[in-house]
Amino acid sequence: MGLKAEEINEHIAWQDLTVGCEIYEPGTSRLTKTGEWRSRTPEWIKEKCKQCLLCAPFCPDASIPVKDGKRDEFDYEHCKGCGICIKACPFQAIRWKEEN
Amino acid sequence: MSIRERLSGNEAIATAMRQINPDVFAMFPITPSTEIPQYFAQYVADGKVDTEFICVESEHSSLSACLGAEAAGCRAVTATSSAGLSFMNEVLYVAASSRLPVVLAVACRALTGPININHDYSDSMAERDSGFIQIYGENNQEVYDNYLMAHRIAEHPDVRLPLMVCEDGFITSHAIENIELEEDEAVKKFVGEYHPENYLLKAENPLAVGPYGISAYYMEARVAQAHAMMNAKKVILDVAADFEKTFGRKYGLIEEYKISDPSPEKRSPRL
Numbered sequence A: 001m002g003l004k005a006e007e008i009n010e011h012i013a014w015q016d017l018t019v020g021c022e023i024y025e026p027g028t029s030r031l032t033k034t035g036e037w038r039s040r041t042p043e044w045i046k047e048k049c050k051q052c053l054l055c056a057p058f059c060p061d062a063s064i065p066v067k068d069g070k071r072d073e074f075d076y077e078h079c080k081g082c083g084i085c086i087k088a089c090p091f092q093a094i095r096w097k098e099e100n
Numbered sequence B: 001m002s003i004r005e006r007l008s009g010n011e012a013i014a015t016a017m018r019q020i021n022p023d024v025f026a027m028f029p030i031t032p033s034t035e036i037p038q039y040f041a042q043y044v045a046d047g048k049v050d051t052e053f054i055c056v057e058s059e060h061s062s063l064s065a066c067l068g069a070e071a072a073g074c075r076a077v078t079a080t081s082s083a084g085l086s087f088m089n090e091v092l093y094v095a096a097s098s099r100l101p102v103v104l105a106v107a108c109r110a111l112t113g114p115i116n117i118n119h120d121y122s123d124s125m126a127e128r129d130s131g132f133i134q135i136y137g138e139n140n141q142e143v144y145d146n147y148l149m150a151h152r153i154a155e156h157p158d159v160r161l162p163l164m165v166c167e168d169g170f171i172t173s174h175a176i177e178n179i180e181l182e183e184d185e186a187v188k189k190f191v192g193e194y195h196p197e198n199y200l201l202k203a204e205n206p207l208a209v210g211p212y213g214i215s216a217y218y219m220e221a222r223v224a225q226a227h228a229m230m231n232a233k234k235v236i237l238d239v240a241a242d243f244e245k246t247f248g249r250k251y252g253l254i255e256e257y258k259i260s261d262p263s264p265e266k267r268s269p270r271l
Helices: A084-088 B009-020 B035-045 B059-072 B082-097 B140-155 B184-191 B215-247
Strands: A042-044 A094-096 B003-008 B024-027 B052-055 B076-080 B103-108 B133-136 B163-168 B176-181
Touching (some): B003 B140, B009 B035, B009 B103, B009 B140, B009 B163, B009 B184, B024 B035, B035 B052, B052 B059, B059 B082, B076 B082, B082 B103, B082 B215, B133 B140, B133 B215, B140 B163, B140 B184
Parallel strands (some): B024 B052, B024 B076, B076 B103, B133 B163
Antiparallel strands (some): B003 B176
C-alpha cells in the first residue's frame, strides 16, 4: 500500500516516496499546519456569541470546531485568516485581532 | 490468425483503440489526428465499444479529462497533433508527475510558422522532456503494433508513465498501406484489463492524487520519475518480446539501419 502520510517528511528519499506522491488515506490535512499562512487573525468574543452556529459551516477550512451543539475556540493551526466568519456572524461576536 | 487489411495510420490506431475498448476517450479534433476520434465516434455509435466518449472544448481539456479518468481508475486515451499538443503542454507534465498512464496518439505535424498542416516533429520533440514515453512508428503496421504495446508499457507498475504513440502526419496518418491486424480477442488478451492498485473510486481506500510538493519533495519526486523512465527500457523490451511471441513481429528500442558496418566506403557521402 505504501507510506502513511505521517511517515512522509522532508528527509524522505526518492526510493521511499509514494508513486506520483499519492497519499493513501483521508484527513491528512490535519498534519499540515496551514495556519502558518495566516496574516490576519479572527478573534472570538465569547460574551457576544449566541451559539447560532452560522460561522462554522461558512469556514472554508473547518477551523471552527463544534462539539455538543456549541462552537469552541478557533483551530488556529488551520485557520488561514480569510475573515469569512467575521462577515457571517450576525452578532459581531468575531472580529479581527489587534496585531502589534 | 492475422487479418490482411489496408488502412491508414489513423484508422490503424482507431482500430487498435476499438479492440482495446478503453474506458474513456476525451476528444478534441486537430488535423491530421482528427480521423482517430472520427473513426472512434463511429465505433461508439455502432455499439462496438462501450467507451465513455467525451467531446471537450480544447486539447488542454481533453488531456485533463483523461487525467481525471485515469486517477479514478480508468484506462483513458486521446489523440492530437501540432498546436494541440503544445496546448496540452501544461497537462502533459501533470500526467507524468502524477504518474497517470494515459496513452496519447500523436499524428506529428509542424507547429505554426509559416502555418502548415504537414509533417515534422516540432510538436512531439518539444515534449521530449515532458515525462511521456514516446514511441515512433515508421509505417502503419508499426503504428498499430506500437499502440497494442502502449498500454502494457505505460501501465506497468515499474513504469506508470504516460505514453505517446507517434506517427507521421499525413505520410503515415493518411496514407493507406497494407497491414496485418490481429483478432479482437487476441488483442484483448495481449493488452489485458487495467487494474491499478490505487484509484479514486476505490471506496475502501481514500486517495489523494497530485498533492503539492515543496522543494524537499520536488527533486525526490523528479528523480523517482526519471527512474521510472529508465525502468521503461526493460519493460519495453519485455513487452516487445511477448508481442513477438504472440503476434510474430519483432521490435526493439531502436531500429538499426546500416550501423553494423561503419566502414568509410559504406557510409553515406557527406552533404
